[in-house]
Amino acid sequence: MLYRTLGQTGIKLSVLGYGTKYLPESESKGKRWISIDNSIKAMHRSFELGVNHIDTSYLYNNGLSETAISQVLKNWQEKIYIGTKAPTKLIKKPGDYRKYLEEQLSRLNVDCIDFYYFDQVDYQNFLLINKRTNWIKEAKKAQKEGLIKHIGFSFNAPPEEMKLMVDMKLFSVISCSYNLLNRKNSIAIEYAASKGTGIIAAEPLAGGKIVLLPNKFRAEMNPSARNNVELGLSFVIANRCISATLCSMKNLEMVEENIFYTADSTPITKEQLKNMNDYLDELQEAADKICKGCKYCLSCPQEVNIPYIFELYIDHQIYGLKDYASQMYSNLETNSEFTGKNALSCFNCGLCSQKCPLNIEISIKLKEAHKTLSPYYQEIKKTELKTKRKRK
Numbered sequence: 001m002l003y004r005t006l007g008q009t010g011i012k013l014s015v016l017g018y019g020t021k022y023l024p025e026s027e028s029k030g031k032r033w034i035s036i037d038n039s040i041k042a043m044h045r046s047f048e049l050g051v052n053h054i055d056t057s058y059l060y061n062n063g064l065s066e067t068a069i070s071q072v073l074k075n076w077q078e079k080i081y082i083g084t085k086a087p088t089k090l091i092k093k094p095g096d097y098r099k100y101l102e103e104q105l106s107r108l109n110v111d112c113i114d115f116y117y118f119d120q121v122d123y124q125n126f127l128l129i130n131k132r133t134n135w136i137k138e139a140k141k142a143q144k145e146g147l148i149k150h151i152g153f154s155f156n157a158p159p160e161e162m163k164l165m166v167d168m169k170l171f172s173v174i175s176c177s178y179n180l181l182n183r184k185n186s187i188a189i190e191y192a193a194s195k196g197t198g199i200i201a202a203e204p205l206a207g208g209k210i211v212l213l214p215n216k217f218r219a220e221m222n223p224s225a226r227n228n229v230e231l232g233l234s235f236v237i238a239n240r241c242i243s244a245t246l247c248s249m250k251n252l253e254m255v256e257e258n259i260f261y262t263a264d265s266t267p268i269t270k271e272q273l274k275n276m277n278d279y280l281d282e283l284q285e286a287a288d289k290i291c292k293g294c295k296y297c298l299s300c301p302q303e304v305n306i307p308y309i310f311e312l313y314i315d316h317q318i319y320g321l322k323d324y325a326s327q328m329y330s331n332l333e334t335n336s337e338f339t340g341k342n343a344l345s346c347f348n349c350g351l352c353s354q355k356c357p358l359n360i361e362i363s364i365k366l367k368e369a370h371k372t373l374s375p376y377y378q379e380i381k382k383t384e385l386k387t388k389r390k391r392k
Contacts, residue, residue, distance in 0.1 A: 013200075016246075020068070021248045046255045114150060179205065180232055180280065218231050220279055292357075300352060313368075
């Protein structure tokens with residue numbers, strides 16, 4: 001296993017960490033549920049193979065992730081670093097930050113948390129919440145008392161805001177998304193690393209999307225990669241500004257495969273990395289013509305989830321993730337992880353187009369996206385194609 005120093009903390013982390021957003025499951029009679037026993041086995045195996053840090057959150061699996069970790073660490077407590085996240089959405093008033101921190105310490109059955117993150121914050125929201133709750137002062141006090149070793153934040157906002165937060169000089173570590181399909185944080189990551197802030201990359205396989213990429217994509221990117229798992233992980237690790245990455249591993253096979261490819265993978269050379277980024281830049285240029293993901297179009301009066309629909313449209317058109325994109329679109333209004341409605345709810349009011357910095361005719365693009373992604377329209381296309389073939 002490869003280890004790197006996390007910013008200026010002096011801590012050496014394995015390049016692969018164990019993410020626990022999705023825990024191992026058990027199945028019986030067609031029903032699936034989270035299995036604490038299987039989670040413990042998978043985590044133990046990862047530690048045996050060299051993984052030395054684990055990441056969780058107050059909200060993951062309704063607290064089961066932290067509960068599982070408490071049992072896993074009984075024989076590993078001095079060897080494994082723990083990161084977890086405060087439940088930002090639940091912190092409403094002074095004292096709430098401390099209340100949840102103490103609850104998490106109890107859940108994890110530890111005296112101190114190595115990396116404690118303000119979860120999913122942007123610069124303005126972070127300061128607004130601080131005015132209401134005084135959570136910066138509470139975080140510093142908890143750190144002084146030895147309840148937290150390093151204060152961090154997890155990030156999902158415009159990259160320029162990461163720089164503003166780094167300049168606050170409060171944080172030792174940042175957790176943010178970075179992978180083949182999402183490189184928007186690249187410059188901000190480089191800036192943070194130059195200031196001595198440790199970077200832990202989340203979603204190195206883009207929530208599994210990279211595993212589904214067509215073979216021709218890997219052939220263009222790195223033909224020597226044995227599969228898409230190795231392609232995705234090796235790309236993230238090749239960025240020397242990143243200390244480690246986190247993978248949610250749902251079974252022993254995933255644990256062993258991910259560790260194999262992070263430990264055994266042939267390092268990507270500078271020239272290879274440049275070629276990969278050049279190719280990705282071409283794809284990104286094509287994707288940006290559809291949508292840059294700035295979210296200025298929101299909020300929609302009809303609650304259409306415009307950015308997510310265009311993200312799926314890009315997955316389908318640019319990256320060849322056709323089945324995935326169509327499936328996720330069909331589940332948009334029933335998937336609890338997302339909010340908003342599909343493109344059928346758009347009634348061409350034009351408000352979104354007025355706010356779009358690229359002047360995209362969003363209502364027209366939404367119709368195109370719906371016809372491309374909707375299983376109903378896909379069936380119509382198949383029927384039309386069959387009819388044409390018969391006529392020939």
